[in-house]
Amino acid sequence: MISFNEHVERSFGIYEGVNDPGIFKAIFLAGGPGSGKSYVTSKVIPSSLGLKMINSDEVFELKMQRADLNLDPESIASPKGQEIRDKAKTLVNKRQKLYLTGRLGLVIDGTGKDFNKIEEQVRHLKSLGYDCYMIFVNTSEEVAQSRNLARPRSLESDLVKRLWSRVQKNIGSFQSLFGRDNFAIIDNNNANEEIFKPVFKDVVRFVKKPVENHIARKWINDQRWFNKNG
Numbered sequence: 001m002i003s004f005n006e007h008v009e010r011s012f013g014i015y016e017g018v019n020d021p022g023i024f025k026a027i028f029l030a031g032g033p034g035s036g037k038s039y040v041t042s043k044v045i046p047s048s049l050g051l052k053m054i055n056s057d058e059v060f061e062l063k064m065q066r067a068d069l070n071l072d073p074e075s076i077a078s079p080k081g082q083e084i085r086d087k088a089k090t091l092v093n094k095r096q097k098l099y100l101t102g103r104l105g106l107v108i109d110g111t112g113k114d115f116n117k118i119e120e121q122v123r124h125l126k127s128l129g130y131d132c133y134m135i136f137v138n139t140s141e142e143v144a145q146s147r148n149l150a151r152p153r154s155l156e157s158d159l160v161k162r163l164w165s166r167v168q169k170n171i172g173s174f175q176s177l178f179g180r181d182n183f184a185i186i187d188n189n190n191a192n193e194e195i196f197k198p199v200f201k202d203v204v205r206f207v208k209k210p211v212e213n214h215i216a217r218k219w220i221n222d223q224r225w226f227n228k229n230g
Helices: 004-011 037-044 056-066 073-077 079-101 115-128 141-150 157-169 171-178 193-208 214-229
Strands: 025-030 052-054 106-109 131-138 183-187
Touching: 025 037, 025 115, 025 193, 037 106, 037 131, 037 193, 052 079, 056 079, 073 079, 079 106, 115 131, 115 171, 115 214, 131 171, 131 193, 141 157, 157 171, 171 183, 183 193
Parallel strands: 025 106, 025 131, 052 106, 131 183
Antiparallel strands: none
C-alpha cells in the first residue's frame, strides 16, 4: 500500500524511472586530477545505458565561462569563483535528488580523496535499493602532473601531489567497500582499447543485471501496480 505522498508524486510523473535503463544502478568514478576520468567514461560507460551524470565540476566550469571568468587558480579561489562553485554544487545536488526520486541510474564523478564521504553515499544508495560499482582511474603522479598542466582548469603542482597521494591511499578501502565483482581499476597512463574492453563489458554486465535487492524490487512492484491501477 503506497502512501498519499507517493500517490501525489507518481501522479505528477516523478516516479517514471521504472522503465528507464540502468534503474537502481550507481557507478562511482575515482581518480585524481589529470587521471582522465572523462575520457575513460566515454570509453567504458555507453550512453545507451541511460545513466545520469553527477558532476559539479562540469556545471562549475560552464558557469565560470558565462561569468567571463578564467579557470585559473586565482579566479577559482576568488570570492566570485567560490560563489559560483557553491551554486554549481547546489544545482547538482538538486538534480541528484530528482534522479533519486525516480531511482534512475547514476554516474557519480569524484576524485575519491575522501573515503568516508563515498562510504556514506554508498550506504545511502544501498538503503534505497541501489547496486553500486566503482571505476578507479589510476595514473602515476608524473602523468597526473603533466596532464594537469594541459587542462584549462589546472591546479598547483603541490595540490595535485597531495590529492594524488590521498586517492592512492584509498584504493584498498574502495576494493573492500565495493567488493571484487563491482570494482575495476583502469591503468590510464597509456590506456588503449584492450584495457577498456574488459571494463566496458563488466559495466554493461553490472547495469543490465536484474535488480535483486528486496527494497528495489518492492519499489518496482509498487510502481508497476500504480501504472496499471492508479
